[in-house]
Each structure stands twice: as structure tokens, then as C-alpha cells.
Amino acid sequence: MQVAGKICLFGGLHALDVAPEILNGRRSVRVRSALRGVQHLSYIFRLRGGEARLVVPDNVVEKADLKVGEDVEVELVVVGGTKELRVPLDVELALASAGTSLNVLPAFERRQLLYLVRESKEPAVRRGRIEAVVSACLSKHAC
Numbered sequence: 001m002q003v004a005g006k007i008c009l010f011g012g013l014h015a016l017d018v019a020p021e022i023l024n025g026r027r028s029v030r031v032r033s034a035l036r037g038v039q040h041l042s043y044i045f046r047l048r049g050g051e052a053r054l055v056v057p058d059n060v061v062e063k064a065d066l067k068v069g070e071d072v073e074v075e076l077v078v079v080g081g082t083k084e085l086r087v088p089l090d091v092e093l094a095l096a097s098a099g100t101s102l103n104v105l106p107a108f109e110r111r112q113l114l115y116l117v118r119e120s121k122e123p124a125v126r127r128g129r130i131e132a133v134v135s136a137c138l139s140k141h142a143c
Contacts, residue, residue, distance in 0.1 A: 004073045007056065007066050012064070014056040016074060018044055023052055026107065032081045035072060036064040041079065083111055091117055094130050100137040109136070 005016040023029055028045045031053065040060045044052050056066070056073065066072060087095075087102060091114070095101060102110050113133045120126035 001072060002077055003054075004071065005054075006125050007061070007068055007072060010053060011069055014058065014061045014068070015053040016056055016072065017050050018054050018076075019047060020050055020052040022076070022078070030081050032077045034075045035060060035066065037080075038064040085114060088112065088117060089128075091130055091133060092127075094134050095137060098134045098138060100134065102137060104137050104140040114132050 001022070003018050003022075004017075004020060008017070010017055022044055023046055026046075030041065030042050031054065032039065032041055034040075037113065038060050042055050042057065044054045046052050054076070057061055060066075077132055085102075091102075102114075105113070113129075113136060115130045117126060118128055118135060
């Protein structure tokens with residue numbers, strides 16, 4: 001995707017403001033980018049105010065002859081993406097019977113809860129953790 005913005009200094013780092021939608025709900029994403037033909041790997045981070053910034057390494061600033069305050073265009077490609085979470089059948093059934101979905105939770109919370117369910121050795125512990133997953137989804141769903 002093609003993104004345009006202004007080079008700025010942010011906490012001693014060169015950066016470029018980008019649309020937060022690129023993050024797709026995540027806190028950060030690894031990207032391959034090209035500025036004036038100089039390719040590099042970097043990250044886009046979400047800031048507290050909701051905006052997002054692409055970190056531009058100093059060596060890229062030098063090679064591409066970029067200046068602070070300069071308007072530039074950058075080609076971005078998200079590297080890796082997110083892994084599809086495999087939801088165990090018993091968790092899916094419990095969520096469906098409660099009329100809720102894991103999608104109401106942030107990605108980090110979904111991964112954490114599913115990890116706890118998968119790591120359960122005792123059936124009673126697993127049932128309790130599945131109930132906790134359903135409860136967490138229902139409490140977020142009600143908001």
C-alpha cells in the first residue's frame with residue numbers, strides 16, 4: 001500500500017505518521033517499506049492518542065537523503081500478519097450456546113485465554129477455564 005506523510009523526530013527517532021487502520025487492531029506490526037527506493041524492515045506502533053507511526057531507521061534517512069519536515073511517499077507491505085487462532089471445539093460450543101464470540105475480546109486476551117484452556121490437564125480445570133472464557137466474552141459483549 002502507498003502511504004504519504006511527513007518525516008518527524010519522535011523521541012530521538014525518525015518516524016512517519018501513518019493511518020492507524022494499518023495496524024488492524026494490533027499494537028504494532030512489522031512492515032517492509034521502501035522510501036525513495038531504499039528498502040528496509042521496520043515497525044509501525046500505536047501511540048496513546050490512537051495515532052500510528054512508522055519508525056524510519058537512521059541509515060535509511062541517510063541513504064534516502066530525507067530531512068525532518070519533508071513530505072514523502074512510502075510503499076508498505078505488512079510482514080507476517082497474524083496467526084489464525086484455532087479454537088477448541090468445546091470452547092466454540094460453549095461460546096455458541098451463550099450467544100457470544102471470542103471476537104469481542106482483544107487479540108492478546110483471546111490468545112491468553114485459549115492458551116490456558118489448552119494447557120489444562122484435568123477435565124474439571126478445563127471446564128472452569130472454558131467458563132471463564134465465556135464469562136469474559138459476555139462481560140465485554142455487554143459493554
